[in-house]
Amino acid sequence: MIYLDNAATSLNKPQVVIDAVIDAIQHSGNAGRGSSDSAMQASRSIFQARQSLNQLINGKDPRQIIFTHNATDSLNTVIKGLFKKGDHVITTVMEHNSVLRPLYELEENGLELTILDINSKGIIDPATVNNTIQSNTKGMVITHASNITGDINPIKEITQILHQHNLLGIVDASQTIGCIPIDVEALDIDVLCFTGHKSLLGPQGTGGIYVHPDVEIHPLKSGGTGIDTFSHHQPLDYPSRLEAGTLNSHGIAGLAAGVNYLIDYGVNKVRDYERNLLNIFYKELQSIPQIKFYGHFNPTVDRCGILSINLGDFDSAIVVEELIDRAEIITRGGGHCAPLMHEALGTKEQGVVRFSLSHYTKKEDLMVAVECLKDIQKDLSE
Template identity: 40%
Template structure:
C-alpha cells in the first residue's frame, strides 16, 4: 500500500494551534503537493483560454485540456470532451436535471439525496415534472428493487447519489443504472462523495450523466467540478454565451464541451485540479479506496465500543464512503463538534449536512449528526486522537 503523509498544522490557524482535519466530505485538506503552486503560478500568467491566439491564452487552454484528459483517464473514458467543467457539483447537477427534464416527464430518486439534487427537482416539479422519492432503509441504503419498481412508462430520468454525504452508505448504482439503461431511461449519478476515492469506470458503467466536485475526493481547489455527458444524451444548456468557438454564429455550439461551457472557465483552479488528478493517477484510485476502508473501519470499531454513541449507516466499511455520522446520547451534535475542536483540535462537521431527507431516513432530523470524514492524508494516529477526544467528551457529559 502506498504511503501517505499528513500536515498537522492548519494554514488558517495560528502555527501554535495543532489540529486534526476530519471534514474531507465537505472539502479535502490538505491538497497533494504541487496543487497550491500550480494555482499560484497559473494566476500569474492566466490568459483567457480559447479566446485569443497568444501564448498565455494557449497556455491556459492547455491547462484545461490537461485536466480534461486526466479526468477521462481517472474515469475510464476514451473521449475527454465529454467532461464539462463547472464551478462545483451543484452546478453540474442543476445542468443535468434542468437540461434533461421537461413538463410531463417522470423522475425517480432516493430519500438520501443532497439538496443539490432535491431542490432543483422540486423546482422542476413546480414546472410539471413528476417526482418519485424512493425511501431508504434505516441504514441509509436504498434497495435497487424499490428504485426499479418505481420506473414508469413516462420515466425520463433516474437520479441517484453514489454515496450518502450523511451516512456514507453506498447506493446500488450499478443495478439501478443497468436496469434503467435496458429500459431507455436516462441516469444521473451524484458522485460528489466518491469521485477520486472509489473506482468508477465509465467504459463499463452505462451511466448517462455523472456529476462531481473537484475539491473533495479529487483533491483539487474549490470552484472546480465537472459533468460527464455520454454521447447521444440530449441536454439543453443552462447558460449560453461566448465559448471561443463558432464566434460567427449567434447560436450556441452543439458540440461538447463548448455547448455547456459558456464564459471564461476557471483555468486557474483547473490548473490545480490537473495536479491533484495526476497525483491520484500515480497513487491509484484502488489504493486510495483501500486506505479509506482501513480508516473508516478504525472509526467504526472505535465508535462502536463507546457506550452512548450511536453510529449510522452500514457496519461494513466496504459498503460506505468515508463519511461516518454519529450522535452522543444526551448531547447536541453542534456541542460535540464545538468541544472536539476546542478540546482536541479535531475539526468535524455537525448538523444536517444539506440533506434533510437523508436525516429523516436515519431518524436524526432535525438535530442532525456529527460527521467525521477522513481523507487520503489522514493517519491512524489522528483517528486514535479523535476517538480519545470523543471518549473524554462523552465521559465528561455522563
C-alpha cells in the first residue's frame, strides 16, 4: 500500500507514539483525580505534553495549552466561546466545515458574518481584511493553509491588521502544525486551534487550543476538573476553564511522544523534505494530458505537502478508486469538507483528487502514482 492521505490522518506513526499509548493504557489513572501513583503519572504526562506543545509553537505558558478531542472540538469551543449575537466576524472561503458550520449556527442567531474570497494566488489578501472591518467586528477565523490546495495564508500580515483595530485573530492550524514551523508570538496569533492526528503524528481523538493569556473564552462545557469541587461554576483559570471532564490521557501521552519526536527531528526538516518531494511530484505530473492542478506552486514558497488534481472532467471519486484498485494508492476525492473553496475553484461537482504527503513518503511511491495516473488517464479517455 502507498499511503498518500496524510491530510486526513497520518497513518505511519513513530514507534515512540505507539509505545507511549500502550504504556499510558497500562499505567495511567485519571489526571487530577486523587494522589495515587497512577493518577499522578497521568497528571505528569499531561503537563509534560503541554510543555512540549508550548515549546513547539513558542507559546507564552504551558498552562495556555488546552486539550480537546480534535480540531472540530477546538474550533467549536473557541467560536462559540468568543462570539455572540450582534458581533461581526470575518472568515474565508478556504475554511473547513468545522469553522463554517459553527459560524453559520451563530449567524442564524444574530451574528453578522463576512466571508472573504481568495485572490489570484489562492490565498487571502490582507487588504481585503482591512476593507471588511466594521464597528462591531470582533475578530477573524482563518485557516493557516487550505486542506485542498495546501496554500498558506499570510497570517502575520493579517493579524497585524486585526490588532491595529484591537480584534482577535483565530487560526486553524489543522494542516500545518507539525509540518510547517509555527511561532504564535512571531505570527501574533491570539488563538491557535489544532488536531493531534495529522502532522503531529498523534492518535485520533486528540487536539488542542493555544490561548493567549489576555484572551477570555467562555467555556463551552462545564463539569468536573479535579479542582474547585464546591464551586457552582467552571474554574476561570486556564487550562481548567476549557477542560471539563476526564481528559484522554492515553491519547495525550501518544500526542506528546509525537510532538517530542518532531522537536528532535525538526519541523523545518519535515517542511523541506515534503516541499522537495512535492515539487518533484508536480513536475512529473505535468506530462499527463489534460491534468488540472489546484493551488499556486512556487518551489521557494512554503506550502503544505498537499497536491490536488483532476484528470480532465472525470469524477474525482472514479480516479481515487482506480488508484486503489490498480496500485493500492490511498488518496482522497470529493469535497474534503470545504464547500466554499470548491465553489471558488470551480470543483463543486467534480471534487478533486488530493495527494497529501508526510516525511515518511518516498520518492519511489510518487513515481508509482505518476505512472498509475498516466494509465488511468489513457484508459478512461479511450
